[in-house]
Amino acid sequence: MPSERAPIIEFDRVSFQYAASDAYALQDISLTIDEGEYVAILGLNGAGKTTLELCINGIIPNMVMGDLEGEVRVAGVDATDTPVREMAKTVGIVFDNPEFQMSQMTVAEEVALGLENLGVPYEEMRGRIADALAMVDLVGFDERMPLALSGGQQQRLAIAAVLAMRPRILVMDEPTSNLDPIGKQEVFEIAARLNRDNGMTVVMAEHEVEVMARYADRVIVLDGGRIVANGTPREVFAQRELLERIGLRPPQATELALWLRDGGAGWTDLLPVTADDAVTALETRLAGVAR
Ligand SMILES: Nc1ncnc2c1ncn2[C@@H]1O[C@H](COP(=O)(O)OP(=O)(O)OP(=O)(O)O)[C@@H](O)[C@H]1O
Numbered sequence: 001m002p003s004e005r006a007p008i009i010e011f012d013r014v015s016f017q018y019a020a021s022d023a024y025a026l027q028d029i030s031l032t033i034d035e036g037e038y039v040a041i042l043g044l045n046g047a048g049k050t051t052l053e054l055c056i057n058g059i060i061p062n063m064v065m066g067d068l069e070g071e072v073r074v075a076g077v078d079a080t081d082t083p084v085r086e087m088a089k090t091v092g093i094v095f096d097n098p099e100f101q102m103s104q105m106t107v108a109e110e111v112a113l114g115l116e117n118l119g120v121p122y123e124e125m126r127g128r129i130a131d132a133l134a135m136v137d138l139v140g141f142d143e144r145m146p147l148a149l150s151g152g153q154q155q156r157l158a159i160a161a162v163l164a165m166r167p168r169i170l171v172m173d174e175p176t177s178n179l180d181p182i183g184k185q186e187v188f189e190i191a192a193r194l195n196r197d198n199g200m201t202v203v204m205a206e207h208e209v210e211v212m213a214r215y216a217d218r219v220i221v222l223d224g225g226r227i228v229a230n231g232t233p234r235e236v237f238a239q240r241e242l243l244e245r246i247g248l249r250p251p252q253a254t255e256l257a258l259w260l261r262d263g264g265a266g267w268t269d270l271l272p273v274t275a276d277d278a279v280t281a282l283e284t285r286l287a288g289v290a291r
């Protein structure tokens with residue numbers, strides 16, 4: 001990580017218990033995310049991924065009842081004590097079911113919604129809508145009906161609606177879990193592009209470990225509301241015992257290398273996390289055998 005990067009999200013000993021629940025959904029979470037990082041949040045169902053993400057834009061504890069301990073600082077403000085509509089200028093959040101995020105008759109109106117709530121003047125609004133639609137490859141879709149779009153297009157529209165607010169952080173909660181393979185790919189590519197080309201900080205809860213291994217700078221693994229691993233994809237996916245214990249599958253490339261190693265193939269290289277890594281490592285080994 002380049003050293004000039006500055007923290008944009010800081011959790012300091014955060015614990016959260018939903019009202020009417022006697023267990024902690026998050027326990028003693030301390031983490032720092034730098035501006036421009038792409039961070040994947042992994043963990044099984046109920047691990048606390050959504051809860052953690054809702055703390056970033058202040059929905060927890062401002063709109064969801066419960067007991068929060070500790071501090072959440074986001075872009076220099078106390079997220080626990082800032083109105084959610086104010087946080088929305090810094091943190092955009094996209095959920096798993098795009099259909100439920102659509103409420104307007106046209107794509108343009110859907111993108112305009114948040115801007116109207118902010119009181120953005122009409123002329124500026126038009127510019128922001130056009131920019132946001134371009135960023136998600138939906139140029140020319142302005143007058144289309146959101147509910148008639150494909151799942152992938154709807155999810156890109158949901159991303160455009162938050163981008164129109166010009167946030168510095170894009171939080172996504174399993175944004176591809178209801179999409180077909182093409183829709184998934186479109187959404188992952190847009191998130192990667194926004195991170196790479198626009199320097200946007202991306203926090204993505206996902207089950208697609210292969211994709212996260214490819215795009216994320218860092219992987220945070222939650223289990224029972226606690227952070228159990230936090231490091232580069234290579235560092236985290238090499239922790240085989242830990243992943244097995246909590247029931248999280250490593251990327252297939254890592255599994256292949258582990259399988260070769262256990263099979264006596266004497267794998268001594270770093271464990272690969274992406275298919276490209278695995279191919280390079282295998283080619284090197286095969287070249288050695290052929291010599
Ligand atoms: N509104 C709520 N009220 C009470 N408990 C909740 C509420 N939402 C979540 N929980 C509990 O908090 C814990 C963490 O849930 P959370 O939704 O954050 O997990 P998750 O990692 O996002 O899971 P999933 O992969 O299923 O989305 C779980 O034990 C869950 O049952």
Ligand SMILES: [Mg+2]
Binds near residue numbers: 049
């Ligand atoms: Mg969730």
